[in-house]
Amino acid sequence: MAATLTSRPRLWRLARIGFDRVRQRPVLLYPEGAMFLNDTGKAILELCDGERSVAEISDLLGTRYGADVTSDVIEYLDMLAQRDLVILGAWASASPSEPTSHA
């Protein structure tokens, strides 16, 4: 499943954003792993609350950066969803069993 404008992404329950004081970088932490984030990546993930759609996230960031970032946001979320770190949740309002049948 790929991210679309109507996906409502959220971080995987087991992942959290932290700050690595040693490397002075934001980092996504999860079981047996860590992924260093750049400022844009961190900004995208902080907006992934399972409520906002990809379109809304892109609008917010587009305003902040003064450019259309939609395709970057989609590409980034696809990469993280591939690694199970983001749940795209396009069917967030549907029955709970529905998303898995599309996985």
Added chain:
Amino acid sequence: MPNQPTTLLAELTYRCPLHCPYCSNPLQMSRAEAELSTDDWKRVFTQARDLGVLQLGLSGGEPLVRKDLEELVAHARDEGLYTTLVTSALGLTRPRAERLRDAGIDHIQISFQDTDTANADRIAGIKLGRQKYEGAALVKSLDLAFSVNVVLHRGNLDHLGQIIEMAAELGADRLELANTQYYGWAEKNRHMLMPTRAQVERSREIAEAAIRRYKGQMQILYVLPDYYEQYPKPCYGGWGNVYILVTPDGRALPCHGATQITHLEFVDVRSHDLGWIWERSPIFNAFRGDAWMKEPCRSCPRKAQDFGGCRCQAFALTGDATSTDPVCSLSPRHDLIEAALSETTAPLDYIYREVGTGTAAG
């Protein structure tokens, strides 16, 4: 200068109510009196963080037997570590689980032995009853991040399908299915743990189908049995490359099996700073890089990928820690693995893990 390490496994104690025959703990385990103190562990966590470690595993033995577990978790969280508790769930009461949550535990991993109750008891060497299921329900009720982990071997591999369903029914966020790695007690019990080729092939299909089926609901990690692979595993990302293990009695190791390598000089975290141990100690430098390698590893294009396999496994099987891991099909001693793979008919008369009996049982 070496890489910055990413992971610290803190084996808080060798004490454990279970006696699993596949335990990676060494045969000779120190008793409770020899364990590091609360302050020792806190200092080690801080030094690990200063070195760049981000992942902390709290393991054992059974870490819940440490009364200071909550205090250690709180300290780890303050330091910015992502903390996983690796537990049998025996001793996980509601008040304790709540205190762990409040201390900031990131993730709780509960081990299961089998879906068949009698067989689970036989593997654990004690009567488990419903304790693990109750522990899992408790973790779920507190909405904590939750993994199930199951060590796979000949005695439970035929139940893999049911095991996966059980983990999904328990509501696990993640399921770790790890074929036995033969260190410590597991090596001693190898002829009773080694799966058959038919079991391995069938279970691989089941695991791969389940990984697809549960994607987005439950992440499944399937660790292949390295004896059945063509190439060895890149042991913990290479010796002294990303991983540090500290034993209950304070020895810093690059790998679980390192205590078996008899000529290594072990360094105690009470007498040396972890930063010095990581960067300067002879043990952590013993097999860094590739200068120690012999052929066929030295000229092998895969050497940067798997580092010649596991040094501890090479030593345990060949008596020489610089030889190619015999798991590798290119190893001149691959016959040792082939011989082990033919040992799949012994009755499952396990030698149980016990503190203080390792030598006698040997």
